[in-house]
Amino acid sequence: RKFPHVPGIDAAGVVVESSSPDFPVGTEVIATGHELGVERWGGWAEYVRVPAAWLVKRPAGLTLEESMMLGTAGFTAAQSVQALIHAGITPDRGPVVVTGATGGVGSLALRILAQLGYEVTAVSGKKDRVDWLKQIGARAVIDRETFLATPNRPLLAATWAGGVDTVGGTVLATLLKSVQHRGCVSACGVVGGADLPLTVFPFILRGVTLAGIDSAWCPDENRPEIWNKLATEWKPKHLIAGRTVITLDEAGAAVDTILKGGITGRTVIRI
Structure with a gap:
């Protein structure tokens, strides 16, 4: 919103100067959220200065590079999965859906859910990524x-136990209409539109829960728990295999490719 600006909503590195006893020099840390790279200068830099409250110590089960392969996308995916679990959506409840499944959040949510034993159906507009x-x-x-090719009715066949929606708009509305009784959908995206063309029927007739995921302002006390899960039982298998590493000088070209929908998986900037 203001220029000059440094983008980058994720950062991981080693503390080189600190006034906080919680993060002495040499501590390996992760920073996400708090409008980093949006309202405030972000992580695409050699040095990043942030309040200590924004930091999480790198969990033992992740390297710094792996933590950035997850980044805000992985953090958001983990919160989305956590919301389903808190709503009682277990693998034995039935199939779940992930929309926008080739994207950063969607693909990581899919991988986490599959590893936890859920039967996951992916929804995607990229036919070449099936x-x-x-x-x-x-x-x-x-x-x-x-x-999306469904009748224009307030409720559809109760098909899914729950889902993770990264798209919003009519995709989210269609998913909510087709969730089973007492199901849950966690929603974190708006690329498909901010409007929700829907009646209240999924909520008052089927008791469906719509759980909003706000990664930027997730309470600081909750962040270590989520990162520890991502470092242990929720850590996606073969994480390294799904990433591309670039330099800071290559970031501009990578952004252009992302905006054209040409990147699948994760891209890490190595400083």
């Missing part, structure tokens, strides 16, 4: 246009 989605854990893949 095989890849199945490789990372999807039992089935539905094309986005097919997913």
Whole structure:
């Protein structure tokens, strides 16, 4: 919103100067959220100065590079999965859906859910990524246009135990209409639109829960728990294999490719 600006909503590195006893010099730390790289200068830099409250110590089960391969996308995906679990959506409740499944949040949510034993259906508009989605854990893949090709009714067939929506708009509305009784959908995206063309029927007739995920302002006391899960039982398998490493000088070209929808998986900037 103001220029000059330094982007980068994630950062991980080693503390070189500190006035906090919680993070002495030499501590390896992770910083996400708090409008880092949005309202405030971000992580695409050799040095980043942030309040100690924004930091989390690197969990033993993650390297600094792995933590950035997860980053805000992984943190958001983990919160989305956590919301389903807190709502009582266990693998034995039935199939779950992940929308925008080739994106950063969607693909990581898919991988985490699959590892936890859920039967996951991926929804994506990228027809050339079907095989890849199945490789990372999807039992089935539905094309986005097919997913949206439903009757214009306030409720649809109760198909899904729950879901993670990274898209918003009509995709989120269609998902909510087709969730089973007492199901839950965690929502974290708006690329498909901010409007929600929906009646209250999914909520008052089926008791569906819509759980909003706000990664930027997740309470600081909750962050270490989520990162520890990502470093242990929720850590996606073969994480290194799904990443591309670039230099800071290459970041501009990578952003152009992202905006054109040309990147799948995670890209890490190594300073």
